[in-house]
Amino acid sequence: MRVRSRKSAEEAEGDLTPMIDMTFQLIAFFMVLVNFTKAEQDARVDLPASKLAKPPEGEQEQPLTIQLAKMPGSGPANFMALVSGEEVEVGQPLAGILMRERRHFGRLGRQPKEVMVIIRAHKDVPTGQVQEIIKMCQQESFERFKLRAKEDGG
Amino acid sequence: MKIRGKSSDKNEKIELQMTPMIDIVFQLLVFFIMTFNVVAQEGDFNIRMPAIGAPQDQLEDIEKQTLKVRMRADAAGNLKELKLDDAVLSTGGNPFANLHNRILSKVQDAGGPDEAANLLEVEFECDYDLKYNNVIEAITAVSGSRARDSDKVSKLIENIKFAQPKNKPGS
Numbered sequence: 001m002r003v004r005s006r007k008s009a010e011e012a013e014g015d016l017t018p019m020i021d022m023t024f025q026l027i028a029f030f031m032v033l034v035n036f037t038k039a040e041q042d043a044r045v046d047l048p049a050s051k052l053a054k055p056p057e058g059e060q061e062q063p064l065t066i067q068l069a070k071m072p073g074s075g076p077a078n079f080m081a082l083v084s085g086e087e088v089e090v091g092q093p094l095a096g097i098l099m100r101e102r103r104h105f106g107r108l109g110r111q112p113k114e115v116m117v118i119i120r121a122h123k124d125v126p127t128g129q130v131q132e133i134i135k136m137c138q139q140e141s142f143e144r145f146k147l148r149a150k151e152d153g154g
Numbered sequence: 155m156k157i158r159g160k161s162s163d164k165n166e167k168i169e170l171q172m173t174p175m176i177d178i179v180f181q182l183l184v185f186f187i188m189t190f191n192v193v194a195q196e197g198d199f200n201i202r203m204p205a206i207g208a209p210q211d212q213l214e215d216i217e218k219q220t221l222k223v224r225m226r227a228d229a230a231g232n233l234k235e236l237k238l239d240d241a242v243l244s245t246g247g248n249p250f251a252n253l254h255n256r257i258l259s260k261v262q263d264a265g266g267p268d269e270a271a272n273l274l275e276v277e278f279e280c281d282y283d284l285k286y287n288n289v290i291e292a293i294t295a296v297s298g299s300r301a302r303d304s305d306k307v308s309k310l311i312e313n314i315k316f317a318q319p320k321n322k323p324g325s
Binding site for chain 2: 016018023024026027030031034035047048051052053054055056107115118121122123124125126127128130131134138143144145146147148149150151
């Protein structure tokens with residue numbers, strides 16, 4: 001009878017090349033899509049959707065971004081304004097911050113009427129609060145406003 | 155002279171240590187997967203709100219017709235009534251689609267979007283408690299529309315301003 005010779009000395013080697021290829025491709029994919037530019041976005045602000053919302057073309061000069069975020073919990077008065085990393089109620093505290101921002105832009109040599117004010121408000125916020133913010137900005141001589149919305153793909 | 159002979163070394167394979175590289179690669183992969191975040195594109199609507207007491211641009215306001223959009227809210231902040239000037243648009247169908255159609259006909263009457271930019275403006279008068287997404291929908295309806303199969307935007311009226319809010323609670 002013929003006996004098959006033993007090949008115990010040979011090692012079984014898996015070919016790792018396809019796996020490494022795929023892994024590097026996945027890393028490249030996620031690296032390209034990773035988004036670290038969330039400094040001015042807050043997860044508590046769920047923007048209203050609009051079919052016409054398109055990212056602005058070209059670079060904008062440093063704007064003043066005011067966010068109106070929904071605070072956890074339920075109730076009509078649970079919206080807070082976020083400006084320059086501070087959380088304040090829409091009222092006197094916000095007016096103080098806007099005055100400080102106006103001075104800040106003044107030190108940079110920019111007039112308030114040249115500064116774009118971007119309002120990122122939660123979709124459920126009472127419209128009156130957005131208008132109060134606009135009025136406070138007007139009192140600090142800001143004139144240019146943009147209301148931000150997210151793109152509605154549907 | 156010693157001549158190096160054909161030794162058995164030639165048949166030995168040089169083995170690279172793949173394990174540390176694969177470890178690091180998988181760590182990188184996990185990091186990027188964990189930090190991956192799909193962020194919706196955002197866009198802006200310009201509104202025209204000159205500062206209080208600021209001199210009005212004389213050329214800007216010559217014979218500009220103001221279309222008044224009135225939005226009333228119910229107790230929950232949802233849209234109860236939508237009016238363009240005196241016409242109620244919230245009685246049948248989608249009120250924002252009705253608003254869009256009315257604005258479209260006004261723009262066509264004015265001679266097209268370029269002419270309308272000089273002749274028409276829209277003023278929103280909203281209840282204080284009206285939910286903000288209704289305002290953005292109304293602004294979208296008066297600003298234009300986008301074709302379904304392309305990114306092309308047909309512009310209507312982009313001169314938008316706000317009147318004082320109505321029915322503020324506690325006032």
